[in-house]
Amino acid sequence: MRLLTHNMLSSNIKGVTNGFPLRLQVEKSVEKEVDLNPDFLKNIFPKIEWKALVDASRALGYPELPDEAEPSMLDSHDFLKKFHHALLELHVEEGALICPETGRNFPISKGIPNMLLHEDEV
Amino acid sequence: MLVPSKISRIAQIRLVNCHPEVYEPCDDSFALVDALLADRTNLLERQPRLCLEVGCGSGYVITSLALILGEENNGVHYFATDINPHAVEVTRKTLEAHGVQAEVICTDIASGLATRLEGMVDVLVVNPPYVPTPEEEVGCEGITAAWAGGEDGRSVIDRILPVADKLLSDRGCLYMVTLTANNPLQICLLMREKGYASRIVVQRSTEEESLHVIKFWRDADVEVKEPNRTSPTGMESWLSQFSRFPFRRNSNS
Numbered sequence: 001m002r003l004l005t006h007n008m009l010s011s012n013i014k015g016v017t018n019g020f021p022l023r024l025q026v027e028k029s030v031e032k033e034v035d036l037n038p039d040f041l042k043n044i045f046p047k048i049e050w051k052a053l054v055d056a057s058r059a060l061g062y063p064e065l066p067d068e069a070e071p072s073m074l075d076s077h078d079f080l081k082k083f084h085h086a087l088l089e090l091h092v093e094e095g096a097l098i099c100p101e102t103g104r105n106f107p108i109s110k111g112i113p114n115m116l117l118h119e120d121e122v
Numbered sequence: 123m124l125v126p127s128k129i130s131r132i133a134q135i136r137l138v139n140c141h142p143e144v145y146e147p148c149d150d151s152f153a154l155v156d157a158l159l160a161d162r163t164n165l166l167e168r169q170p171r172l173c174l175e176v177g178c179g180s181g182y183v184i185t186s187l188a189l190i191l192g193e194e195n196n197g198v199h200y201f202a203t204d205i206n207p208h209a210v211e212v213t214r215k216t217l218e219a220h221g222v223q224a225e226v227i228c229t230d231i232a233s234g235l236a237t238r239l240e241g242m243v244d245v246l247v248v249n250p251p252y253v254p255t256p257e258e259e260v261g262c263e264g265i266t267a268a269w270a271g272g273e274d275g276r277s278v279i280d281r282i283l284p285v286a287d288k289l290l291s292d293r294g295c296l297y298m299v300t301l302t303a304n305n306p307l308q309i310c311l312l313m314r315e316k317g318y319a320s321r322i323v324v325q326r327s328t329e330e331e332s333l334h335v336i337k338f339w340r341d342a343d344v345e346v347k348e349p350n351r352t353s354p355t356g357m358e359s360w361l362s363q364f365s366r367f368p369f370r371r372n373s374n375s
Contacts, residue, residue, distance in 0.1 A: 004199065005225045012234040020238065034223070040197035043171055047242060088199075112210050115229035 001092045001111050003056045007048055009113065011099035011106075013121045021052035022097035022106065024059045030091050036084045042074050048087070057086040132159065133185040139215040140180065143208045145268035147182040149326060150299045150333055154249050155186045157297055157323035157335035162190055168293050170198055170244035176231055176282060178202035179268055181213030183247055188222040191245075200224035201239075203232060205267050230261070231278075232285050243289040249299045251278050275304045283309070286338070287316050295339040297323065302332040313338050317346045 011019025054065045064082045066073075073079045097106040097113055104121075107114050132155055133147075140146055158165065170191060175184040184202040191198050202224050204210050210228045217224050227235065251260070251268055252275040259270035260277045271277055279300070286296045296318075300306040310320040319341035326333040 001227075002225055005201070005227065008201075008238040009227070009234050010237050012229070032223075037197035040171060040199070043197075047238075049238075110211065110214060112214060112226045112228055114207065115227060115234035116205065116207070117230075117233070 001108055001113050002088055003053055003060070003090055003092075004044075004087050005113070006056050006092070006097070007052055007087075009097065009115065011101065011104070012115055013099060013102055013104060013117060016099060016101045018101050019099060021049060021055070021100070023100060024056045024092065025096040025098060025105075026059055026092055026094075028092075028094040029060050030093055031089050032091055034088055036080065038074075038080055041080055041083055041087070044087070045069075045071065045074060045083070053086055057090060060090045060092070062086055062090060131189045133182045133189065133216065133220055135182075137216065137219040138180050138182050138185075139212045139219065141208045141212050143264040144206065144212045145179040145209070145265055147180055149328060150249050150252075151179075151182050153324050153326045153333050153335050154183055154247060154297060154299050157337070158183075158187055158190055158247065161297075161323055161337065165191060165245060165295075168244060168295070172199055172201065172239070172242050172291075173245040173247070174201045174203070174232070174235075174239070174243045174289065175247045176203055176285075177248060177250060177268070178204045178213045178226070179206075179209050179249070181216030183249060184213065184224050185216050185220050185222055187245070187247060188217075188224060189220065201227065201235070203227045203229050203235070205230045205261065206264060208264070209268075231282055232289060236285055236288055240288050241291050244291050244294045246286055246290060246294065246296045247298075248282055248286070248296065250282055251275070252299065252301045252304050254303050271304070275301055279304060279309065283312060283316075287313075287318075290340065292340060295337055297335055297337050300334050300336060302334075306334055306336060310336065310338075314344055315346065317341065317344050319344050 009022055050069050057065050065086055091111055092108050093111050095108045178184050188200050202213055207228050210226045214226050251271045253269045253271050254275040255270040257272045259266055260272040261267055317340055318338040320336055320338045322334050323337045324335040
């Protein structure tokens with residue numbers, strides 16, 4: 001699971017109003033290099049919750065992202081490289097996503113988060 | 123000069139993983155991939171960035187889509203969901219065997235994703251559970267969830283349509299497999315009320331069933347229907363594309 005996906009997932013439990021971001025618990029992670037596409041990064045930037053990405057990347061041991069970001073920073077190749085690395089190259093293989101409101105644990109196994117709910121949560 | 127082999131490459135059956143509880147690529151999967159291939163030029167013109175398959179099963183379709191549209195280097199990213207934990211695992215292996223990347227999530231339709239991915243999906247592909255079955259079989263564990271569609275095979279389809287409307291971007295389009303028994307004409311009318319145009323991309327008839335892959339896209343010319351309004355002009359000619367097909371027409375549609 002990439003941090004792009006982490007940034008797009010929220011707790012889907014019935015009644016939860018503040019289900020984003022899911023807290024990230026990492027047991028195993030990997031890095032997979034992919035080509036940097038500036039257009040993709042520029043287009044996705046406005047949709048990214050920056051703080052959630054910063055916190056998630058730090059949970060993965062990558063401290064390079066600045067605390068705050070604004071669109072003008074996208075002109076810097078150095079910034080793009082860091083944004084790209086955090087968003088698309090860091091993968092959580094094993095761990096969990098934790099609902100910020102209920103503490104419910106959604107496991108991540110072999111890189112796949114399991115967001116299935118129990119009957120009483122739907 | 124050689125034509126790059128990537129053009130028209132799709133997933134290879136020998137590299138598609140299988141599991142007794144996961145739906146294997148079948149006529150409907152092939153029809154859906156054929157539709158994506160047939161519409162490839164149009165898809166590329168839309169310059170998709172985020173693509174999603176709901177109900178990825180073996181991974182055959184999402185892998186093919188990634189091979190058809192190209193990957194990260196083209197700035198395209200893929201998501202795939204399935205309610206069946208075995209299916210997401212098989213999809214992961216199928217993707218890996220083809221050397222393509224997609225984010226796989228085990229969830230019901232797009233639960234957990236729909237809020238944040240709202241309006242961001244450029245290509246949505248769905249081969250839904252469309253077989254008419256007793257309602258209690260819908261969403262059962264294992265492979266049953268891949269085909270059990272409840273009354274008229276519409277139970278899951280009717281839950282997917284509003285999610286699709288929420289997820290699709292302004293230039294987004296949905297490709298969905300339907301069976302004649304699902305009353306595809308009525309599905310098109312429902313989507314038309316939400317502002318979508320539609321077109322049959324592929325039609326397949328076998329002795330048992332008649333499959334259609336229908337493409338839906340937002341069209342500014344389609345007026346979003348208000349309650350109690352009469353059909354806009356041009357409706358008749360739009361409907362005529364369906365007259366050649368044996369769609370069942372409900373008296374209330």
